[in-house]
Amino acid sequence: MLEVQESLSQDNWSNALPRQSVPIEHAAREYQAYPGSQYALPTDAVERQRLLVQHNTLKRLFGNRFLFAPVNLDVNDKVLETGTGPGLWISDLAKSVDPSVPMVAVDIESRLFPASPPKNIEFRVESVIKLPLDWTGAFSLVHQRLLMLALQHHEWTATLNEMYRVLRPGGWVQLAEYTPWRAGKYPGQPCMERLVALYRCVTTSRNLYVDCADHLPTMLKQAGFVDIRTESRMQLIGKLHGEAGVASNLTHRGVFNGMKTPVLEAGGFGYVSSEAEYDELVECLEKEWDEVPGAEKEFIILWARKPSA
Numbered sequence: 307m308l309e310v311q312e313s314l315s316q317d318n319w320s321n322a323l324p325r326q327s328v329p330i331e332h333a334a335r336e337y338q339a340y341p342g343s344q345y346a347l348p349t350d351a352v353e354r355q356r357l358l359v360q361h362n363t364l365k366r367l368f369g370n371r372f373l374f375a376p377v378n379l380d381v382n383d384k385v386l387e388t389g390t391g392p393g394l395w396i397s398d399l400a401k402s403v404d405p406s407v408p409m410v411a412v413d414i415e416s417r418l419f420p421a422s423p424p425k426n427i428e429f430r431v432e433s434v435i436k437l438p439l440d441w442t443g444a445f446s447l448v449h450q451r452l453l454m455l456a457l458q459h460h461e462w463t464a465t466l467n468e469m470y471r472v473l474r475p476g477g478w479v480q481l482a483e484y485t486p487w488r489a490g491k492y493p494g495q496p497c498m499e500r501l502v503a504l505y506r507c508v509t510t511s512r513n514l515y516v517d518c519a520d521h522l523p524t525m526l527k528q529a530g531f532v533d534i535r536t537e538s539r540m541q542l543i544g545k546l547h548g549e550a551g552v553a554s555n556l557t558h559r560g561v562f563n564g565m566k567t568p569v570l571e572a573g574g575f576g577y578v579s580s581e582a583e584y585d586e587l588v589e590c591l592e593k594e595w596d597e598v599p600g601a602e603k604e605f606i607i608l609w610a611r612k613p614s615a
Contacts, residue, residue, distance in 0.1 A: 330570040332581035337567065340414040340433075344512040345456040347564040349417045354392055356560035357418070361394040363553045364482075364605060367539045372398055374537060375447060375478035375609040383446035385409040386472060388434035388465075389453045392418045393427065396449065400424040410445075412437075435464040441472040448473055451482040455561075458513040466529035476614040479531065483519040485604040494598055497590035500577055501562050507575040508568045519606045531610035538606040544595040555595050558603065562588050 335348040347353060365372055372395060387396040390411035400409060405426055412432035419429045448469045457465060469479050487505050492498040509516045526534050543554040566584050578584045595601045
């Protein structure tokens, strides 16, 4: 069993990174081509399906609620979703409000955009860390979900500042993130421990801020937001928890599958030496989650207001 020191934080994990760098041959998937992007997951048809399962699973986890910010949207409002991917959240919102409410959904990669979006949603390629200047004060609601594997430490500050800028006074931001996988937390699950070690190697080597959920309330306050609120649920994983547990197993395994190319392109970080070995780890993970009680993941939704004056 791989032993991982629990005391290693995101800040000092880089000191423990193995220095192997010869890429390992494997069947690669499609990833973002945006210059400078460190996003660790694919943007292909398999990922689109995983995101759909994830979206529906998260909705069920919160009793089919998906809008937590206290807004009553009408034709005088405008909504922005950043990091939209296939636009699942904003498409659900569009179905639940007056169809005249204008909405914009942006991502740095258009490959996952829906082929036939609702008529009131404009999909366009933009980066959340530098939104168009003419959007200042344009939106009543900004939504963003699960960019923990996309944004670097310094980019989170830029992101929240941009959201603050494009919101109208009194407008609301809603964010949602998982707490990260942490090493040393999975007794009796050796495959999970190895995959978490690889997850930490990938995210640290790319400077991704996967611990952001723990610090978003403070970061929102520093960006100028007030009335900061949070709500969280613990997502149970594995067939011991019924249909929802099976779906959670599928979506989280999909994340580890999606990180295979970053791991193998980096040479396996000293933990795996072939594509077959990596695949065996993920298969073993499915069995561990289905047979060992206690597999879970916390999902946190935050919302906050830009002051009216």
